[in-house]
Amino acid sequence: MVATILVGMLCAHLLCFTVMFLLFSKRLPGKKMGMDLFALGNFLLGLAYVLQLAEGQPAWSAVSVLNHTLTLAAPVAYWLGAMRFFGQAVPVWRPMLAFSLAYATAQALVQWGLGPVARYAMLSGMSALLFLVMTLTVVFGVRTFAKDLHREMVFFALMIGGICVLNAIKFVKIITGGLDALQMDSSFQLAFYIYMSSLGTVLPPSIIWLVLRRLTDDLRNMAARDPMTQLLNRRGLSDALALHFNARHASPAYLLLLDIDHFKRINDTYGHQAGDAVLCHVAEVLRTTVRRGDLAGRIGGEEFVAICLDTDAAGILRLAQRLRAAIEAQAIDIADCDHALRLTATIGVSHHFTSAQSLEDAMQQADAALYRGKAGGRNRIESAQPARPDPAQPADQAVAQALQTAD
Template sequence: MNATIILGMLCVHLLCFCVMFLLISTRLNDRKMGTDVFAAGHLLLGLAYCLQLLGGAPGWGVMSVVNHTLTLCAPVAYVLGAIRFFDRPVPVWTPLLTVAGLYTVAQLLVQATLGTEARHALLAGSCAVLFLGMTVALLYGMRTFARDLRVEMALFSVMIGGICVLNAAKFVMILTKGLPALDMNSGFQMVFYLYMSFLGTVLPPAAVWLVLSRLVDQLRVLAVKDPLTGLLNRRGLVEGLAAHFRSRMAGSAYLLMVDIDHFKQINDVHGHQVGDAVLCRVAQTLKHTARQGDLVCRLGGEEFVVIALNTDHGGAVRLAERMREAAASSRVSGDHPPEPVRCTVTIGISLDFTGAEALDEVMQQADTALYRGKAAGRDRVEWAPAV
């Protein structure tokens, strides 16, 4: 088996993974996480290697120029796909077409001035620099934007660093030995394409695993978050409370039941769109007013729950008053009539508790205090009497 056979197998491999990424991207609808761009990268590299097989020995011609352009554009596509994977919107076709145009012009200039060997060296050197940049970005990501994927980023950086070293070695060999260094029967080309086959076998499934991992994380978040306000739902509240009380340093907690006053009237007068805006505004007010570590939850409708952790009765009352005042001072734009909507809240506070199993009991205590506050005129804080 020589490098030509390995290259042919690699072409098939790349094109198959291109189809796989394309099929995955069609299932992900609006949030494709870069899978469609990964498919484009595999297509570009697969076509480049097909042209290399059809073109025969290294030389000069239209097929060779197109081959080199596609080869350089493929890793650029992978970079753009990785950026999209990390939820950073970036254009794809404009950068790819720009790189393709500039590199084609560069090839023609190098060919005209320095010859065919220099043009092949240009590709190897450009790829080495590009892969070096990718390796540095992966190492940087381990400490910044991909801290939750440190092991994966470390492995990717090692593998991408390997192809960087091989391209740098190819660059040096072309400069010293000329085009014979690219002979497909040489030992170096055998090692080069064996390593490329290894990357083509390992990296695509690894990328698919990362996509699946991200989807699982999203499903986990959706399972514990309210879709409208982004606050915890009841399940998320229970899980967060249980996690808090598992700590040996956990202190007592108080439950604050928060209800928006006259919410049905707001919906009836201004419409459900304004009603949703009021819910979101109150949710953000509670979230921003709560202390770090407190749990903020939307139970449903216009009812919210705040768990004040590691505090005493006075601290819980002060927190509730801050939330009541912050809600009363906020405004939401109305539609019919077009005037600001003022929303107030009534808050009931439970007795202190020290275990997640007491959640239903303290929720009932806070609910009783809440309705006492509503009966007393709303826009106020009430607390459950000591037993």
Template sequence: MVATILVGMLCAHLLCFAVMFLLISKRLHGKKMGMDAFAVGNFLLSLAYVLQLLEGGVSWSPMSVLNHTLTLASPVAYWIGGMRFFGYSVPLLRPLFAFAAAYSVAQFMVHSTLGPVARYAMLSGFAALMFLCMTAAVIYGARTFAKDLRSEMIFFAVLISGICVLNALKFVKLLDNGLDALQMDRNFQLVFYVYMSFLATVLPPSMVWLVLRRLNDELRGLAARDPLTRLLNRRGLSEAVQLYFNVHKSQHAHVLIVDVDHFKRINDAHGHQIGDAVLCDVAEVLQASARRGDLVSRLGGEEFVVVSLGTDDSGAIQLAERLRAAVEQQTIKIPGADEPLRCTVTIGVSHRLANQSALEDSLRQADVALYRGKTAGRNRVESFQHADGSELGPSVRSSMATQPEAIA
């Protein structure tokens, strides 16, 4: 009687949260974060438990076959929901229908050849295997693509592993005691449904928490990004530099200010749409040419900043020259024009940056060096000089003569 009440409450929980997930997915519009798949998973599992209550016990009937199929289809829906949450585009209905058809056929084959015990044991065995794979995937995610959600992922792994263990124990009990192990008044069945009710109460709010956490992270990311180039803005750059020095306290960095030469001339000659295309193109070149881990940002207008992390003076100069040469070699096609557009950049390099609080000073140093480079003819790299004339290293100039007409 207690187990039956627990199953009824479990059905109510699953159905309520299925509706809630569906409503959330509607509010999220294009990016549903897997909430629609989680809603389907909850609905399938609740329907399976409803069929179990209607059966009244162990049986061999179309209702029982459908019950087993829905029970195992729900983890498939949860798996797809998890993949969608992390940005993978995975279809939902086609895999579910394919799995349902294949498992229904497998039930008929196993029941006709090995008997009813084998069919119920197959259900428990497959469930244990699926949840074991799911636990392994969650642990892997906590170590790789979901490091920002490590605590939450470990929490999910512990909960899912509990389902895996219970299904594995049910599989063993079926092999030892046959169908008697499935009697609703058995202690094991009571423990099983208590745990499932616990999961139905804890997991759905946890999933909602993950969605809210991800939405909050995305909003913070939008606030830290330039809307045109998707590079870090000044706020994002400051936060990233602070995070770097919190982890690497004894390391140094250098600030490089990159300014597109004659950008106003480009805008006046070709229009703001082409000007925006030039900025996006320069942003892509800077990202592709910078070292892995370096910070690339856009401060505004035609001015970009690259923070070269963990490098020495000569390394910063070499990086700046590589960036300058990469932009110079890039061409941009202009609709209706016979020749592609070429642009160049001038780069100012600061002295060593030792901590986040000195970022503004380093930006000023790089800006002074940038101004000197523009005064000297553009398309060059200049390093900051102290009042006594000492500088970071030898200034690097373009190997090509600067031709303003070509630059514009």
């Protein structure tokens, strides 16, 4: 009786969260983030438990075959939903139908060849195997595609691993004790249903929390990026620098300020669409030229920024030269133009700085250097001038300041 109540409560939880997941997916028309598949998994598992209650005792029937098939199709739906959540465009209906038909056929073959005990053992064994694969996928995700969700993924791995262990134990009990191991009021089955009821209560809200966190992260990312080029904007650069300098033993940073030469003439001659294409082209050159870990941004108009970490004065000049040469070497095709357009850029380089609060000073230094580069003929690199000593300072202090700020 207790087990029946637990299974009934589990069915109610699963079907209620099915509706909730569907409502969430309706509010996410462009990017459902797997919510529709999580709803499908909940529905399949809830329906399987309803059929189990209707079936009563283990038996060979169409209801039993459907029950087993839905029980195994549910984790497949969850796994596909998780892949969708992490941005993988995986097919759904063909794999689900193929898996369901294959398992229904396997049930018939095992029932006729080995008997009912083997069929019920196969269900527990396959469940343990599927949840083991899911657990390993989550563990792999902690180290690769889900590093930003480390704690959440560890929690899911523990919960899913628990299901795997319980199904493995059930498999052994069926093999050794036959169908008597499936009596609903046995101590093991009670423990199994208590654990599943707990998961049915805890996991769906946890999935919703993950979706809300991902949506919040997406909004924060949109606020930190330039909508045209997807490079960091001024706010994004400042936030990324704060993270860098808050780390222990953070190295100084250097700033490059890049301006496309004669950009207004390009806009006036070829139109704003051509100008937008030029901006996107330069953004891509910048993105592919800077080193991994450096920051690339657009701060407005035709001005771009690269903030280089873990380098020195010589390294920043080498990077600036590679960037200037790459822009000059790569022509861009413009619509309604019979020839490829060649670009040049002028780059100003700041002194090194050691805090996020110094970003504005570094930009002013690079901007002054950029202005000198424009005045000197464009398509060139200029470094910030050394700071002049304050005459009012003691001589030793002035020399120390000059040495500190000199490249």
